[in-house]
Amino acid sequence: MREINASIPFDKRLWKQDIAGSKAHVAMLAAQGIVDGEDAQAITTGLNAIADDYAANGVPVDLDLEDIHMVTESRLAELIGPTAGRLHTARSRNDQVATDFRLWVRDAMDEVDAGLLALQRALLARAEEHVDAVMPGFTHLQSAQPVTLGHHLMAYYEMIRRDRSRFADARVRMNECPLGAAALAGTGFPLDRHMTAAALGFDRPTDNSLDSVSDRDFALDYLMAGTQLALHLSRLAEEFVIWASQPFGFVKLPDAYSTGSSIMPQKRNPDAAELVRGHAGRVMGCMTALCVTMKGLPLAYSKDMQDDKPPVFEAHDMLGLSIAAMTGMIETVTFRTDRMRALAESGFATATDLADWLVREGDIPFREAHHITGRAVATAEAAGVPLADLPIETLKGIDPRIDERVYAVLTVDASVASRMSHGGTAPAQVRARIAQARAALGDA
Numbered sequence: 001m002r003e004i005n006a007s008i009p010f011d012k013r014l015w016k017q018d019i020a021g022s023k024a025h026v027a028m029l030a031a032q033g034i035v036d037g038e039d040a041q042a043i044t045t046g047l048n049a050i051a052d053d054y055a056a057n058g059v060p061v062d063l064d065l066e067d068i069h070m071v072t073e074s075r076l077a078e079l080i081g082p083t084a085g086r087l088h089t090a091r092s093r094n095d096q097v098a099t100d101f102r103l104w105v106r107d108a109m110d111e112v113d114a115g116l117l118a119l120q121r122a123l124l125a126r127a128e129e130h131v132d133a134v135m136p137g138f139t140h141l142q143s144a145q146p147v148t149l150g151h152h153l154m155a156y157y158e159m160i161r162r163d164r165s166r167f168a169d170a171r172v173r174m175n176e177c178p179l180g181a182a183a184l185a186g187t188g189f190p191l192d193r194h195m196t197a198a199a200l201g202f203d204r205p206t207d208n209s210l211d212s213v214s215d216r217d218f219a220l221d222y223l224m225a226g227t228q229l230a231l232h233l234s235r236l237a238e239e240f241v242i243w244a245s246q247p248f249g250f251v252k253l254p255d256a257y258s259t260g261s262s263i264m265p266q267k268r269n270p271d272a273a274e275l276v277r278g279h280a281g282r283v284m285g286c287m288t289a290l291c292v293t294m295k296g297l298p299l300a301y302s303k304d305m306q307d308d309k310p311p312v313f314e315a316h317d318m319l320g321l322s323i324a325a326m327t328g329m330i331e332t333v334t335f336r337t338d339r340m341r342a343l344a345e346s347g348f349a350t351a352t353d354l355a356d357w358l359v360r361e362g363d364i365p366f367r368e369a370h371h372i373t374g375r376a377v378a379t380a381e382a383a384g385v386p387l388a389d390l391p392i393e394t395l396k397g398i399d400p401r402i403d404e405r406v407y408a409v410l411t412v413d414a415s416v417a418s419r420m421s422h423g424g425t426a427p428a429q430v431r432a433r434i435a436q437a438r439a440a441l442g443d444a
């Protein structure tokens, strides 16, 4: 029973929040005349001493004391005697743990947000550096149309922007204080729940005591936003793994984020990227775990809910590492833009530009233009040259409506420069988006 019952081995991570919650609670009890001022002072002084001790020496893990709330209360009793027992007036561990965990998750959201801001800045810096660097754009991982590396990196900026907004939404929604709901029904003591809510930085107290002690939406919101974020980081990581492979050779990963092989001296493995990709699966597993824990629980508190913390802690640790590793890789990776350009030029990636030109200049229906272009690609492929290197006689032989002006659209630079539609890959468009993004981050 001791072992299955105890949460102290993991909920010791809530110690700061637990002490902050207790200090707010006892100050309110004193203000309301529920506990006298001297006792409240002794309790506060004791809690401060315990905080100093935890900060210096860690939280002692005593399974008999079950959880962080009991460990701290028993320590307080050792320090100040029976007065310690007044702290828990009009409070239950049910509203206490709900409050502590909300405070912890709120801090976790702020940490993730700070990490993502740094990642966005790294993406913006590298995107700006490579706003003109042409690379193959892919669909089905087949060379499709030329894009720029700046545009490709900015795609991840947009994903991270949405991730930050998901965490921000969740933070607003969760910022209500459950303290004062007591065990489940509220309390007969004349509490001032607005006072404790404000002291702990919440916008207001929660409005239903049963919901207050049963709600773990805030933790699930964190895990769901975290899962979406992990998926984005994993896709970026996967691109790095592919790009670092020899057949691609689009990037040289920094030594700091790769490892050698113990047997093959030439190896430089993209371990950090692979672990970011791997961690995404684990974060999703944490999200699933808490969903399954919660799905069948009747109101109000059940002990199952003690299992809410490990998946959130685990996911948060993995997200922190993934964000940091990805930011470091973005900042320090070497992009082989010469290789990207060579591949963009070799894959007939401007075939769509030829078809579009025939539509525009020859007034040819797109389907027919597509057919003519197919013949041009087959001819170039047979000759082993890019489209732009086919002689004009050859092109005219394919269709007499083609003339010299077509070469202006057959280079990859002309192709990307022409993609001026809103959100398109033209360097002018991407530059404008980078400037907007900088302004949105307050960096402009």
Ligand code: ARG
Pocket: 007, 011, 066, 067, 093, 094, 097, 301, 303, 305, 306, 307
């Ligand atoms: N250790 C418990 C948890 O983390 C605290 C709440 C216990 N409440 C109770 N009624 N046993 O959920």
